[in-house]
Amino acid sequence: MASRSGKGGGSRRVDIPSTGRTETRRGSKPKSAAAKKPKKAFKKSSRRKDSRKKRGSLLGVFVKGAVLAAIWGGVSLGGVIGWYAIDLPDIDRLSAATRRPSITLLDRAGGVIATFGDLYGRPIQTDEMPQTLIEAVLATEDRRFFGHFGIDVIGLARAMWVNLKSGRIVQGGSTITQQIAKNLFLTPERTIRRKIQESMLSLWLERRFTKAQLLAIYLNRVYLGAGTYGVEAASAKYFNKSTRDLSLYESALIAGLLKAPSRFAPTRNPELSEQRTAQILANMVAAGYLTPAQMKNAKQAMPKLKFSKAPPRSTRYFVDWVLPRISGYIGGADHDLVVATTLDRTLQKNAETNLVELAEKEGLQADARQAALIALSPEGAIRAMVGGRDYGDSQFNRATQARRQPGSAFKLVVYLAALESGMRPEDTFQDAPVTVEGWSPRNYGGTYVGAVSLKEALARSINSVAVRVSERSGRGRVREAARRLGITSSLPKGPALALGTAGVSLMEMTGAYAALANEGEGVWPYGIREIHSSEGELLYRRAGSGPGRVIAPGNVARLHDMLSAVIALGTGQAAWIGRPAAGKTGTSQDFRDAWFIGYSADLVTGVWFGNDNNTPMAKVTGGGLPARLWREFMLVAHQGLAPRQLPGARLVATTPEAFSAPAGIVVEAETSSGEREIHPGAGFWDQLMSGIGIGR
Template sequence: MSGLFSLQLVWSAIKAAATFGVWVTIFLVCIFGWFALDLPDADQAFQATRRPTVTILASDGSVFATRGDLYGLPFHLRDLPVALPNAVISTEDRRFRSHFGIDPFGIVRAAWANIKAGRIVQGGSTLTQQAAKNLFLTPEQSYKRKIQEIILAFWMERKFTKDQILTIYLNRVYFGAGTYGVDAAARRYFGKSITEVTTYEAALLAGLLKAPSRYNPIASPIAAAKRTRQVLLNMVAAGYLTDAEVNAIIRRPIRRYRPPAVNGRYFADWVLQRLGDYVTVGKHDLVVRTTLDPGLQRVAERYLSGGLSNSGKIVKAGQGALVTMTRDGAVQALVGGRSHAESPFNRATQATRQPGSAFKPFVYLAALEAGYKPSSPVDDLPIEIDGWKPRNFNGRYRGRISLSEALAISSNAAAARIGQEIGFGKIASVAARLGVPGNISPRPSLTLGTHDMSLIDLTAAYAPFANGGTAAWPFGILQIENDRGVVLFNRVGSGLGRVVDAEDAASMSHMLSGVIKNGTGRAAALARPAAGKTGTSQNHRDAWFIGYTADLITGVWVGNDNGAPMEKVTGGGLPAHIWRNFMSDAHAGMRARELAGIDGARPIRLRNSAHTQKKPLAKRDENDFVEQFLGFLSSLN
């Protein structure tokens, strides 16, 4: 009787267990079915999903920058060095060849290690799970994503061979620095194809998978070396290498790859910011052809960095910027700071500062258009305008001087007096016409450059002086095409045509050349005709030099990001020296040419511009009046 009772108990337990198992199975099927409902489309997932790559070309066709995700050439497992998959398997998933998509032993091992450490130190995902995650899922950390990852891992194990899964994984996994796949990583970190990597380099790549940024061999070579050694030891533990082989590998001298110096990163940032103005950046890769001159860019970076590192330290000038462009506004070099790696903020295009006396050319152009001439007299004497009392920089006044002399010595009193006589609104209008952006307030202090603006805009606003009167907005993009070779944008024309009378432009060049010959810009003198203007803001917070030759227009700014005053730095000091050094090098081997409209003869007077006015006789120079009167008397004889 007891035996029958025992059988009944066993049978009841079996039925209960079976019932429980059925319900658990139903529950798991429902759970997996529920999470499988919104799994991504497998066919679409195998198509590379990435940010479009923008390749930026210099004017000579060379590539100097790329942005977006970088994928290398796809390689089958059989074409890769055998050390690479061995290094990955021994470090990431040692039972890859035997498990069915998930590794229960690996999960238990990782859980125990995490419990002992009191934090997450190991992961239990197999290579199949990682491949599924990379192909189909987002980086989101959730139970739902984890369950979907397991479902997809099962599906991949049924659909593909182990070699195929490993091939998919190695061609799609992220290796840091914007690279996806082993070939892209090999080219970024070693400068060669994945088929050429050594066992040590294969171990280094495998080590990156845990933390690509932390073990980046270029940024963190010591951490990368330690991680690589650990991967090599893992390969010994997995039976892929012997201790003797690892010791031989480690003893070999390691050639550290140094990527080619990247110039023009500030320029590339500026171009990318403007890309949306010309095309819609969609899913296709783009090739952008630009105006950048690689040689000039290297020279610009060298002289700006050198100037700030040497003299800049002494005078407490922590930052600087340099822009150079052709007379039609094509930017050929742009440096937005001393180091893009330390600070990508672009001080040439994003920072707006008071230009100080570098704004005065617009004041003097307004005077020329109002009837003055370079030889017209103006009083360099103390002046008060509605309680505002501008002082000359050196505190000295010269009395009555010519406009040319007033601009050369950068007289504040003379500039303010000109503004009072011709109207501050006239000056604001002239500045806006030449390309000075923003709401220019026609206040008296405008004559001394209190309107904030960027270096690139101020440099471009000098273009009409340099080219004989034509507006030139700064540009860097020549052509944009997609990955199919279809041209999406092609630059034609530039600027808004003539904005300054040709004679007035020539007169401005005459006066601005005097700044360099015998004025505040003498430190910028070149062995060829040049013109320019110094600028210093209040308390020496900003120092500028903007100048040009017959070939290039270049602007230099130095200062500090926090607006801290420098040690008596003026536009005629450090900025002028940087400008001269750069321009001397930039013009090496070029024939010296006279400035536009200046050829030794009196410039031809053109009066076709709607922006010019007939000059009243009251403003003409006294010498001209005497010459005309004597001529009249001669005609009577």
């Protein structure tokens, strides 16, 4: 084949320089595949090296970032811990007092009236507690208590999972240690701050105390309903026994109170308490502490709970009055107290029942919307106190706090001053219009009867004579006699003092009359006999007190006679109780107050009717509703008691003529030979039957 490069060709070939690609010429053999492999392997090796370099670089960056993050995270965590640790509570509070001392009030017979404050039992250790109690608590509150470090991670995760599935909070993950931290150091608020502080305190508690100590702290301080703190107090409250003696069922019941003590307390809801106890027993079976057979036996052995009935509601008037007085006898107390009072629960119930019945049946019809009653022993011990119709409606104590005009009930003081100035019961005064310093008092009914004896004037409650007697005795002497009898309220200086226009309390006036029942010895009404610590240590005991003699023996006898006539034939006939008794009615201006205060040898009782807003009643006088309530109360109070002569009715005089003996009073006089000679006076009841007349 001829060559194209010959002269005779029309074109020629142009060679293009190679650019790195291998050109195969015609007629030459191609390079084998084996010759190409080394270059490809070299390229792959280079790529792997580059990849390793990149990965190493990324790992280094990650490690550096992680280290930095850890450092800054630690700094941040430390800052958070420091921030929340700044206001952590003082851990020394664990052993400090964290409650009000409890006060238990006992009645005259030793029965419990009421308990106030926090009831803590004596702290006991876990080795003193029944194993069933510890197992019941752990099975319900913290099954991994002995295995965690204060925070139960497993329990917390489980609670979170259950709550997420339920869409609401149905479980909590708090351990017993966390509950100690929350209950003793923190508030119940649900905040992140409180939760972080709770966890911090839990870790500290776990490091500071053993598990047994933590469990003891928990069970000795936790609230268990009905005002009780700690298992020992709860055991005494609910079962009247020590924790050491709790049965399996009783242990489960107490453990069940931990979740909601007020709701599950057997004193408040026995049915819910029983259901909750059954759940605790089931928890113990699930935790492996009990067999199903043991659970069944425990339910069958369920004790019958018997709780004392609540005291009468009106007892709260007495309780409110007596509680503030405790510190006056023993100062500030930081331990539990048991206070023995003078209250007689039977008389209290009698007083409340009769007052409410009469006040609601007839009092309201007569526009008398309130009433009060107080009863004292002759020595001044308060046996009953009702400060109003209903404590729930009004806590104002009308027996001690109200200052009302006693009206003619104050005449006891006026006539005592008269006797002390030398007057005698048989002395006569004119019942006629009288004007003193421009003031002219009127008798009830507006009538006058002329000459009357002091005895008759008091029995008929004649105002004109009382004013004349007060003016003759001297108002200063009347005020002094009132103070001596224990009346501390402000007294007016004008002539109206004689008619009881000063505002006084029912307790003051009743205490004044008690001096007569106490044979002339002054009386300070009191409500506390003894105060003990909860361990039995005697802190206070009343050992006789009072101002001493305030009425001379002869005047005691005279006033007995004069005030007995009030009930026998005077304004207080509705108060007749069929045994020796004396008293006085009282009615203030426009029938705003109605009183009756009287006494026997065994009891002194004062009664008041009226309205809190001082509006008039519908002509209610002291001889009406008050005298009737006094009678009903005194009749029940004296059931089973033999009639007795009024104290001080037997007088001792140097001569039979020392004074003219009041009717019915026996005078003992010594003769020149030293023998006692009896001189009975005229028959008291015979003289009364001759008729005195009846006023208000």
